[in-house]
Amino acid sequence: xxPVKCYPAKPERVYFFGTCLIDLFYPEAGLDGIxxxxxxxxxxxxxxxxxxxxxxxxTSGYQDEARAVAAAQLALFPEPWPIVVPSGxxxxxxxxxxxxxxxxxxxxxxxxxxxxxVFELTEFLVHVCHLxxxxxxxxxxxxxxxxxxARREMGLAETGPALLAKLGQVTLVEQARASECCGFGGxxxxxxxxxxxxxxxDKTQAIEATGAEHFVTSDCGCLMNIAGRFxxxxxxxxxxxxxxxxxxxxx
Amino acid sequence: MSVETFTPREFHRQAHDALGNPQIRANFRKAMDGLMSKRSxxxxxxxxxxxxxxxxxxxxxxxxxLPDLLEQLEANCQANGIRVHWAENGDEACRIVRxxxxxxxxxxxIKGKSMVSExxxxxxxxxxxxxxxxxxxxGEYLVQLNEQTPSHIIMPAIHLNTDEISEILHDKTGTExxxxxxxMTAAARSQLRERFMAADVGISGVNFAVAETGTLCLVxxxxxxxxxxxxxxxxxxxxxxxxxxxxxxxxxxxYALLTRSATGQHVTTYFNMISGPRQPDEHDGxxxxxxxxxxxxxxxxxxxxxxxxxxxxxxxxxxxxHCPVYTRVGGHTYGTTYPGPIGSILMPHMMGLEETRDLxxxxxxxxxxxxxxxVKIPIPDLLVRLRRESVGEGRGNVPGAGIKRSMKExxxxxxxQWLATHPRAWRGSTALAGKLEALLxxxxxxxxxxxxxxxxxxxxxxxxxxxxxxxxxxxxxxx
Numbered sequence: 121x122x123p124v125k126c127y128p129a130k131p132e133r134v135y136f137f138g139t140c141l142i143d144l145f146y147p148e149a150g151l152d153g154i155x156x157x158x159x160x161x162x163x164x165x166x167x168x169x170x171x172x173x174x175x176x177x178x179t180s181g182y183q184d185e186a187r188a189v190a191a192a193q194l195a196l197f198p199e200p201w202p203i204v205v206p207s208g209x210x211x212x213x214x215x216x217x218x219x220x221x222x223x224x225x226x227x228x229x230x231x232x233x234x235x236x237x238v239f240e241l242t243e244f245l246v247h248v249c250h251l252x253x254x255x256x257x258x259x260x261x262x263x264x265x266x267x268x269x270a271r272r273e274m275g276l277a278e279t280g281p282a283l284l285a286k287l288g289q290v291t292l293v294e295q296a297r298a299s300e301c302c303g304f305g306g307x308x309x310x311x312x313x314x315x316x317x318x319x320x321x322d323k324t325q326a327i328e329a330t331g332a333e334h335f336v337t338s339d340c341g342c343l344m345n346i347a348g349r350f351x352x353x354x355x356x357x358x359x360x361x362x363x364x365x366x367x368x369x370x371x
Numbered sequence: 372m373s374v375e376t377f378t379p380r381e382f383h384r385q386a387h388d389a390l391g392n393p394q395i396r397a398n399f400r401k402a403m404d405g406l407m408s409k410r411s412x413x414x415x416x417x418x419x420x421x422x423x424x425x426x427x428x429x430x431x432x433x434x435x436x437l438p439d440l441l442e443q444l445e446a447n448c449q450a451n452g453i454r455v456h457w458a459e460n461g462d463e464a465c466r467i468v469r470x471x472x473x474x475x476x477x478x479x480x481i482k483g484k485s486m487v488s489e490x491x492x493x494x495x496x497x498x499x500x501x502x503x504x505x506x507x508x509x510g511e512y513l514v515q516l517n518e519q520t521p522s523h524i525i526m527p528a529i530h531l532n533t534d535e536i537s538e539i540l541h542d543k544t545g546t547e548x549x550x551x552x553x554x555m556t557a558a559a560r561s562q563l564r565e566r567f568m569a570a571d572v573g574i575s576g577v578n579f580a581v582a583e584t585g586t587l588c589l590v591x592x593x594x595x596x597x598x599x600x601x602x603x604x605x606x607x608x609x610x611x612x613x614x615x616x617x618x619x620x621x622x623x624x625x626y627a628l629l630t631r632s633a634t635g636q637h638v639t640t641y642f643n644m645i646s647g648p649r650q651p652d653e654h655d656g657x658x659x660x661x662x663x664x665x666x667x668x669x670x671x672x673x674x675x676x677x678x679x680x681x682x683x684x685x686x687x688x689x690x691x692x693h694c695p696v697y698t699r700v701g702g703h704t705y706g707t708t709y710p711g712p713i714g715s716i717l718m719p720h721m722m723g724l725e726e727t728r729d730l731x732x733x734x735x736x737x738x739x740x741x742x743x744x745x746v747k748i749p750i751p752d753l754l755v756r757l758r759r760e761s762v763g764e765g766r767g768n769v770p771g772a773g774i775k776r777s778m779k780e781x782x783x784x785x786x787x788q789w790l791a792t793h794p795r796a797w798r799g800s801t802a803l804a805g806k807l808e809a810l811l812x813x814x815x816x817x818x819x820x821x822x823x824x825x826x827x828x829x830x831x832x833x834x835x836x837x838x839x840x841x842x843x844x845x846x847x848x849x850x
Contacts, residue, residue, distance in 0.1 A: 138832045140791075144801050145825045147832035151839060166836045169794035177784050179736055181758030185788040192792045220752075272738035301695045305735025312383075312733055313817030318390050318699045319735070320821065348822030 127247040128202065133163040134244075135203040137193070139210045140172035141340040142361075149340065149361030153206040153241050156367055160249045164204075167196035173205075175213040178221070180307050187221050194218070194230050203237045204244045206363055207339050208270025211240040216273055240270060241363060242279040242338050255287040257369035263293050263332040264362070265323065265346060267339035268301050280338050280362055287369055295326035304345040320349045328357055336362040377520070377706035379722065382729035385704040395530060399701045402529045406692040409635025410743070417631075426628045427747035429621045430683040433582075437673060437682075440582040440615045441664065447585025451647035453660045461491035464665045468493060468574065468607055469500050471661055475605055477502060477571030481563075483591065483599035484508035485576030486524050486686060487609050487665055490708045490721070493574070504574070507563050507595040509556065516543040522702030524709060525633045525688040530701055563595070573599035573657065577610035578629065578685070580662070581619050587662065588622055589643040590629060597641050606657040608645065612664050613673075613682040625685055628745035632687040668720045668770075675768045677756055681716050683746040688713075690740035690750060696733055705730065712740035716753040724761050724771030731757035801831040 134157060138150040154164045174189035193214075197203055205211040215238040222231035245251040264284060270276045277299070284292045303309065303319025323346055327335050333356055337343050340361060347359035360368075377385055389395045433440060445455045458464035464487075472480060480497060482488065482504055494504040494515070506515040510527035514520065517539050521527030528536070533550050540546045546558040567573075575596055579588040587608050589596045600606045616622060630636045649656035672678050691697040691711025702710035707718040707727065715730040724731075731754050734740075740750040757769065762780065765773025790797050804811070804827035813824050830838075 138836075143832040144804060144827050147828045147830060147835045150832040151835045154836065154839070166833075166840075168798075168833065168837075171791040171794055171797045172787075174791065177787060179755055179758070180784070181755065181760075181762040182781075182784040182788075183759055185784045188788050189791040192794075268735070268737035268739070272742050299739075301735045301737035301739070303695070303735060305737065308732065308735040310817060312386070312696075312729075313820065314383075314390055315386055315696055315699060315733070316735070317817075317821035319695055344825045345822065348818075348825065351823040352819075352821060 130160065130248055130250075131162065131202055133165055133199070133201045135197050135199075135201055136164050136166045137170055137173070137196075137203055137205045137210070137214070137238075138166065139205065139207045139340065141344065142206060145344065146340045146361055149364045150206060152361070152367035153204070153363035155371070156241075156245060156251070156363060157204065157249070160245075160251065162249070165199075165201070170196055173210040173213045175210060175217075176306055178213065178217060183221065190214075190218055190221055190231075191227060194222075194227060194234050197234055197237065200237070202239055202244065202248070203234065204239050204241055206241040206361065207341075208240050208267045208274050208276060209339050209341055211238055211243075212269040212273035214238045240274055240276055240279070240338065242270075242283055243274065243276050245366075246279045246282050251283065251286065253283070253286040253366065253370045255289045255369050256371070257287070257289055259289045259291075260334065261291045261293055261330075261332045262365070263295050263327045263330050263335040265295075265298070265302060265327070265335060265337045265342055267337065267342050270338055271299060276338075280336070283362065283366060284336070287366070290369070293330040293332050295323075295330050297322075297326060302342045302346050304341045306341065309345065316345075320345050324349045324353070324355070324357070328355065333357055334365075335359045336365045338362045375519075375703070377703045379706040379718065379727045379730055381706060382704060382733060385706060386700045386733075389700040389704045394532065395701050396699065398530055398532055399698050402526065403692050403698045406635065410632060410689060410692070413631045413635040413637060422624065422628060423745055423747050425624050426685075426745050427683065429616060429625060430685070430746045433616045433621070434613070434673070434679060434682055436617065437612070437615065440617055441612060443582040444580055444585060444615050445664075447582065448587075448662055449585075451585045453585060453587075453645075453647055453662050456661060456663045458663055458665045458667075460667050461665065462496075464491050464609060464663050464667075465493055465496035467663050468609065469497060469502065471605065471607055472497065472502050472572050473500070475571055477605070479566070479570050480504040480572045480574055481567055481570035481599055481603060482506050482508075482511070483573070483575035483589070483596040484511055484527070485574065485609055486521075486708060487576055487611050488574060489521060490667060491609070491665065493609070505563075505566050505570075507567065507593075507599055508591075509559055509593060509595075512559060512563065513539055516540070520703070520708070522710065523688060523691060524686055524713075530703065567595075567598045567602045570603045572605040572607060573601075573603040574607045574609065575599050577608050577614050577662075579622050579625060580610060580615045581617075581622060582615050583618050585646065586619065587645040588626075589645065590626065590639050590641075591643070592634075592636075592640045594641055597643055600643060600645055601656050604657055605659045605661070606645070606648075607661045607663060609663045609665060612666055612669050613684075625746075629685050629687050632689040632743065632745040671768070672720050678720070678753065678768065680748050681720070681753060683748050684713055684717070685746055686713075687745055689743045689745065693739040693743045695735065695737060695739065705733075712750045712754070713748075716748075716750055716757065719757055719760075719769055719771070723774075724757070724769055725774045726771070728761065728771075728775055731761060798831070798833050801827070802834060805829045805831060
């Protein structure tokens, strides 16, 4: 886990790194994240040349390929503005592993500098924006799955629940073994499909057992996995990225 | 119960079998849940991060001076009357142990718990030489009676439930079938007691070998370790070369971390400090004490500045207790002496990446192992490192490096790299994926056996943002 940050004052501008999963599968979640930031009076700059943080190649052992992809992203953030990422997994990659990837190379300083400006979205909303929310939704019970990267790599177990706590009509219920992995793990789900399936089955059962009909998460990998399992079983429980949930209930 | 043999090569099949075995699932889930909760309770009033930092630094300091400390340990053990032997690998260690036994005409050996002896396959080696080795740790005893191997490094028989244990004891030792744990424990105890008295040699492991004093520390709960190391006339301790610590004062913090991380205990029932054979004015204890220091690939790990962290391990088992993969497939599935996360970063060095090819990937990199490790081994980073060794060009420091390199996969990642470094092509392909969504397969191999396929959005985030930014001035988009 990276050490606790000294958070900056709320800036005028931020960069937004949307992540490839959001770009391809959950673009609304990305846009809702941008809207939440803009509502706080922050100008959001979305570098058009962004693609993927490189994590899939990195965790699969293809470090050179990951480094090339990461290098292309490093160049996208020339101004000293914070970089907000709506994913603990991609945020963790950029904050923790970019410095490792470029250690000893001529881009080491740049990687360290960029890594120091990376914030996960819920972290940024809580610690930098000190976000206040007016809940306009109906009373609802909701469960949350915090991704392992947000929880452990970035040390952000509390920021998602802290935001949900600001929604007056929402009751957050905690599922059994909340801190346990949902079984996604990127290529893990493909390389060890049966073990991964056993994990997501347990996760969906735990969420279902809370009685909540809706769950939120701050990572689209987990969302794809958990919601995909619910849908496959034709269960009524639905999932959503926390940015969309917050925007939907407060706009 | 049929006797099965497990091998890391069959990880997938073994995992499939374990996942489909409700009893294995229930036994491990229940046991791991209990261990996790005990650990978290016992650390609740500690500044755990500070203690872990201390533990990590003690181990790092010892490893930084490992060659010197081993020489110091040898000199101080010898000064204490302990005979020190060096073994390059398991076979050599087995030979050394056997020759010591043979020099005493030993036919019967009693063993305290030692994972290094499991790693060496010592029992089988001694048996071939006509020397019977009996495990005296209760879990190890049951596993040995059942002709199995340990499924957990701290709780070897954790895969067995009460009924199975009753059946094993009945079949192999003739005790009455019973569900009374106290009865079964007492039966095993009395069976073992006779054997302690009759054994020619006692063999134990070592938890911490203290260089400055030549002391061998042994942590245990059942007293079998005390018996093993004091009753027979000869005691042989076997240990990996990484178990050495510099000072005696290094032991209390590591012991505090070990017992709490392993079983959630403040202290164990026994903590043995062995500092030599029986002295002339003493009434008991072994007449001879030997220490066998086993390398088995450890010094090769030591050569690599990153992989070196593997050697910090104090064998508490917390990484497996907290591993969502281990919890579901159990220890035997890994097919290795050390299962779970620590096994997946250690065994590739001992068996090579070809044999253990599925172990570094058998993790979602959730980080639970690294989070609880009392000496802060960056286990997820080391798993990624071994994945890199597996698919790399074979120039790495791990035996079998490059074994999983396939041109097809390399081409796929090169393709990914090209696309992710050509933003225009990237935007074009995400846009295309959205448009062709209806044409894309709804079955994606193993993913869709258990989950619905994710559907590419009709409009990518890139396109949504563009639209959002052009609309913004008139506020139309904010409804």
